[in-house]
Amino acid sequence: MLIIDAIVVKVRDGQVTNKPFYVVIGVTVNGERDILGIWAGDGGEGAKFWLSVLTEIKSRGVADALIVVCDGLKGLPQSIAATWPLAQVQSCVIHLIRNTFRYASRKDWEALARDLRPVCTAPTAEAAEARLDDLDAAWGPKYPAVTRLWRSAWPEFIPFLDYDTEIRKVIFSTNAIDSLNARYRRAVRARGHFPNDQAALKCLYLITRSLDPTGKGRARWITRWKPALNAFAITFEGRFTRALPTRKNDSQ
Numbered sequence: 388m389l390i391i392d393a394i395v396v397k398v399r400d401g402q403v404t405n406k407p408f409y410v411v412i413g414v415t416v417n418g419e420r421d422i423l424g425i426w427a428g429d430g431g432e433g434a435k436f437w438l439s440v441l442t443e444i445k446s447r448g449v450a451d452a453l454i455v456v457c458d459g460l461k462g463l464p465q466s467i468a469a470t471w472p473l474a475q476v477q478s479c480v481i482h483l484i485r486n487t488f489r490y491a492s493r494k495d496w497e498a499l500a501r502d503l504r505p506v507c508t509a510p511t512a513e514a515a516e517a518r519l520d521d522l523d524a525a526w527g528p529k530y531p532a533v534t535r536l537w538r539s540a541w542p543e544f545i546p547f548l549d550y551d552t553e554i555r556k557v558i559f560s561t562n563a564i565d566s567l568n569a570r571y572r573r574a575v576r577a578r579g580h581f582p583n584d585q586a587a588l589k590c591l592y593l594i595t596r597s598l599d600p601t602g603k604g605r606a607r608w609i610t611r612w613k614p615a616l617n618a619f620a621i622t623f624e625g626r627f628t629r630a631l632p633t634r635k636n637d638s639q
Contacts, residue, residue: 397580434462
């Protein structure tokens with residue numbers, strides 16, 4: 388599984404601007420989490436940019452991707468399909484929910500979350516669409532952008548509903564990348580802004596290198612992923628087993 392997210396960094400390019408830096412995390416079939424790279428963008432990235440990023444990742448050994456969790460960035464779903472034709476593109480559900488609240492007054496958040504929950508926990512895509520219609524009827528007149536947001540993300544959201552509960556948990560949660568982004572944000576806030584992209588990339592790289600020096604976090608992560616790995620092995624049976632490393636004794 389791959390997770391693609393962005394952190395915004397202030398870079399001085401003539402004037403100080405907010406620039407996205409994209410982080411790609413991979414989780415192997417053994418449950419090991421790896422940061423595959425950080426790429427500087429300018430906010431106007433398209434298919435050409437994403438195809439170069441994904442092609443680089445593939446050339447470094449990521450032969451297949453079962454699920455790629457990302458936001459609806461321009462050109463990204465098409466580039467994923469071109470790089471790994473069997474990969475399932477999945478919208479980051481928690482980001483979709485957070486973006487929903489941006490269109491609503493804080494006093495309505497609790498009620499909106501209550502009406503949104505049946506959409507996210509529906510057993511099928513058909514049931515989820517019926518619940519989205521209910522949400523539209525209740526909130527559409529007041530917040531039309533809410534249901535417009537969900538309907539535009541619908542093709543990348545509904546694969547979530549086909550998965551086992553354990554897979555839903557790891558797709559829904561962004562713990563895999565949120566803790567990393569929190570470290571990045573603390574570091575970039577302490578520096579204010581950077582003179583150029585390379586300086587910002589160097590800072591993010593050094594933070595990455597300093598993570599989990601004892602390896603205890605890696606071990607805890609693998610243990611927490613065991614239930615999800617079992618679900619992945621069943622859901623993606625043929626592709627999952629092909630990706631498992633061959634032990635020396637197995638070839639003798």
